[in-house]
Amino acid sequence: TQLLEQSPQFLSIQEGENLTVYCNSSSVFSSLQWYRQEPGEGPVLLVTVVTGGEVKKLKRLTFQFGDARKDSSLHITAAQPGDTGLYLCAGGEGGSEKLVFGKGTKLTVNP
Amino acid sequence: DTGVSQNPRHKITKRGQNVTFRCDPISEHNRLYWYRQTLGQGPEFLTYFQNEAQLEKSRLLSDRFSAERPKGSFSTLEIQRTEQGDSAMYLCASSLVAVYQETQYFGPGTRLLVL
Numbered sequence A: 001t002q003l004l005e006q007s008p009q010f011l012s013i014q015e016g017e018n019l020t021v022y023c024n025s026s027s028v029f030s031s032l033q034w035y036r037q038e039p040g041e042g043p044v045l046l047v048t049v050v051t052g053g054e055v056k057k058l059k060r061l062t063f064q065f066g067d068a069r070k071d072s073s074l075h076i077t078a079a080q081p082g083d084t085g086l087y088l089c090a091g092g093e094g095g096s097e098k099l100v101f102g103k104g105t106k107l108t109v110n111p
Numbered sequence B: 001d002t003g004v005s006q007n008p009r010h011k012i013t014k015r016g017q018n019v020t021f022r023c024d025p026i027s028e029h030n031r032l033y034w035y036r037q038t039l040g041q042g043p044e045f046l047t048y049f050q051n052e053a054q055l056e057k058s059r060l061l062s063d064r065f066s067a068e069r070p071k072g073s074f075s076t077l078e079i080q081r082t083e084q085g086d087s088a089m090y091l092c093a094s095s096l097v098a099v100y101q102e103t104q105y106f107g108p109g110t111r112l113l114v115l
Helices: none
Strands: A005-007 A010-014 A019-024 A031-037 A044-049 A055-058 A061-065 A071-076 A085-092 A099-101 A105-110 B005-007 B010-013 B019-024 B031-037 B044-050 B053-057 B065-068 B075-079 B088-095 B110-114
Touching: A005 A085, A010 A019, A019 A105, A031 A071, A044 A055, A044 A061, A071 A085, A099 B044, B005 B088, B010 B019, B019 B088, B019 B110, B031 B075, B044 B065, B075 B088
Parallel strands: A010 A105, B010 B110
Antiparallel strands: A005 A019, A019 A071, A031 A044, A031 A085, A055 A061, A061 A071, A085 A099, A085 A105, B005 B019, B019 B075, B031 B044, B031 B088, B044 B053, B065 B075, B088 B110
16 A cells, blocks of 8 residues: 655744645655645645656745655745645556545644 | 535434435546545545446445446445444545546535534
């Protein structure tokens, strides 16, 4: 069974600070997705990375897929209260089917 | 653009009752997934359909659970003889399978509480 470990589990920071959250596995994934989830809602897709070493930027968010496609990171610059939420990474095996999710990083950005 | 919709959004039931949830995927998406999420955990895969065919079921899906997608469009997930351990958020996702990359889009979920 493939597992994804996310760290830290909880993160509370002040508005304007930078942060990085990590998603690690001993398994290789064909793709890795990052979602943000707010309480009582479903996960909302932020980005999909598929190529080892790939870096994608989404405004203040930077996503990186490890060279070996076993790990990923999400960096947020100048965090804002609107960034508060549960950040989930999910890995997919080649061509199909189910996503394997980490437990998530619960981020709180205080004004 | 209509996303994935799920109904009801919330369901409270007594132990032993049957419940049914509905998921309407994004139009023309041929894959539909069901996941379950409990407090403090990420979503866990339950089952998925490609068109009307159910192609994989998790061991989490006991024989009290049944899912259907009769016409390859909407899907239903039924839980019979509910137990308190069934309390969770039930998430539906849909995707359009592609040769190289598939992205799953999630609905808002149905939160089930079994008393």
